[in-house]
Amino acid sequence: MKYLLVLLVIGVAVAWLAGARRRDLGARRGAGGSRERARRPGAEPATMLACAHCGVHLPQPDALFDAAGRPYCSEAHRLGGPR
């Protein structure tokens, strides 16, 4: 009877550990999955451009350009012009 109780405790502990590991893996896979979804398969990494006003680097699709084609990080810096 004593051994049955020990086996029961071990069984519960193993089940609990397996559940905890599954939750941990699921959370990690979820975080990685969203990162994978953000990057389209086969897509080239975005070209990084430096803001002509403050010099901060930003991906080309997020950049704003003035009439001369200079990249800016924001509308405020585009209006501020190159430094």
Ligand SMILES: [Zn+2]
């Ligand atoms: Zn800027």
